[in-house]
């Protein structure tokens with residue numbers, strides 16, 4: 009059902025012309041959607057391919073990862089089971105959102121966490137997650153961290169503290185406002201209050217260089233679970249319901265199909281000389297489809 013709705017949205021957005029956002033949606037219906045070209049590789053991690061299939065499973069609607077030792081923290085870089093999708097540079101009012109349930113089971117002694125990780129490699133990442141607080145009777149909260157050149161810092165983002173008996177599921181969202189250059193961080197612990205903004209949000213994107221680099225140059229958006237230095241059995245399980253990424257299309261992607269290619273070139277050629285406001289082939293937005301627009305397509309040919 010959700011996938012049908014999203015496909016419909018995509019069609020509507022495409023018909024709508026240039027004010028369209030590029031959606032990536034995976035709701036893990038029985039597996040990873042191959043269209044999204046998931047990868048388990050994290051550059052700088054050992055092993056680089058983080059997949060341990062004995063601890064990955066799918067229910068009808070969820071991706072489940074059973075936690076095990078391993079982390080991206082500083083130079084440790086031995087995390088297991090970090091699935092991610094490649095994203096091009098993020099444009100416009102981009103949004104990254106996921107829903108995760110984290111069941112602690114027998115784990116204790118660490119900051120057990122699961123959520124979103126946006127990264128270039130094992131030493132350049134930003135994460136936003138659900139976390140169990142060992143110093144607060146293993147109550148749940150939301151927090152974030154980031155690393156640049158292997159130096160870890162707390163992100164200065166936090167949520168309220170609640171008892172997992174009241175729900176151990178949260179939606180997590182990162183949203184960028186191009187008008188202000190601020191990133192906002194939200195969570196919904198599904199208690200009826202809907203989205204709450206994290207304490208410490210909004211923030212200039214430049215506060216988190218790895219997140220900023222992915223937004224500007226592209227990178228990976230992934231899901232992870234980390235024992236946070238704790239242990240015990242049975243092992244905790246992170247259950248991911250969906251991952252959504254919204255971002256504007258490349259300006260030279262006239263056809264809004266996710267790639268700058270000959271179809272976009274043809275659109276510019278077919279409409280060469282056209283003069284009107286908001287013509288899709290007027291990539292430079294100066295009111296005329298001309299050689300400047302043609303150059304935009306050629307310079308960015310193959311871009312996503």
Ligand SMILES: [Ca+2]
Pocket residue numbers: 080081082083084085130131132155158
């Ligand atoms: Ca690291």
Ligand SMILES: [Ca+2]
Pocket residue numbers: 260261262263264265266267268269271272
């Ligand atoms: Ca295109």
Ligand SMILES: [Ca+2]
Pocket residue numbers: 290291292293294295296297298300301
């Ligand atoms: Ca133009």
